Amino acid sequence: MDFADALALQEKIVAQKREDPGLEDELLLLEHEPVYTIGRTPDRSSLLGVKHLPYPLFSINRGGQATYHGPGQLIGYPIVDLRRCGQDLHKYLRWLERLVIDLLAKYHITANRRESLTGVWVENRKIASIGVGVRHWITMHGFALNVCGDLSPFNHIIPCGLNNVVITSMEKETKRAFTVAEIARTLEKLALDSIVSLRVAPETQLINA
Numbered sequence: 001m002d003f004a005d006a007l008a009l010q011e012k013i014v015a016q017k018r019e020d021p022g023l024e025d026e027l028l029l030l031e032h033e034p035v036y037t038i039g040r041t042p043d044r045s046s047l048l049g050v051k052h053l054p055y056p057l058f059s060i061n062r063g064g065q066a067t068y069h070g071p072g073q074l075i076g077y078p079i080v081d082l083r084r085c086g087q088d089l090h091k092y093l094r095w096l097e098r099l100v101i102d103l104l105a106k107y108h109i110t111a112n113r114r115e116s117l118t119g120v121w122v123e124n125r126k127i128a129s130i131g132v133g134v135r136h137w138i139t140m141h142g143f144a145l146n147v148c149g150d151l152s153p154f155n156h157i158i159p160c161g162l163n164n165v166v167i168t169s170m171e172k173e174t175k176r177a178f179t180v181a182e183i184a185r186t187l188e189k190l191a192l193d194s195i196v197s198l199r200v201a202p203e204t205q206l207i208n209a
Helices: 003-019 089-105 152-156 170-174 180-198
Strands: 026-030 035-038 057-059 067-069 073-079 112-114 117-122 125-135 138-146
Touching: 003 026, 003 057, 003 073, 003 138, 026 180, 067 152, 073 180, 089 112, 089 117, 089 125, 089 138, 089 180, 125 170
Parallel strands: 035 057
Antiparallel strands: 026 073, 035 067, 073 138, 112 117, 117 125, 125 138
8 A cells, every 4th residue: 555545544543543432443554565664853864864865755643764665565554442451551562562472473483572673673683663653642644564575674673763673574584475455454454463462341431631
């Protein structure tokens, strides 16, 4: 899906959920045409300038520095009402990381978190980036997992603002062929099973906040 269309779709769903708190949470699993994004930060040094970028750049309402999205990457946009989850953004970010870590374990890839560095890593190699936005306690944006394909577009930026970071993918780590659709199906089931762990008891939810 074109990035601009996906952004508009997210904004539409967020607005609908704000109007009707009873709507179910949603998870968009997508693949984008090549694009760069950067979060809401005055420091744009991770872009290394703009004119040299081979693909369009979007400034969006998520946290974090520059990253790349493109073919071979599974993009996940959970649109979750955090008022059902104790309004705990830290817990939500850890849930996203755990979701990707558990997914990778199903393909015999041992992944982990790194202290103070949001995302998912295989040893010192970054395999998934996470950057979220929150409006009225409703989330948008999410994670990007490198499944397969060309990683060279990351060379035009400082990925996530981390110097000398090595970007990897499921394909590189296992020397196996994967499709984004295959991985999306596995992740969909994991997300359905694990969303319960994120939510709090109904009596403690703040749906009208």
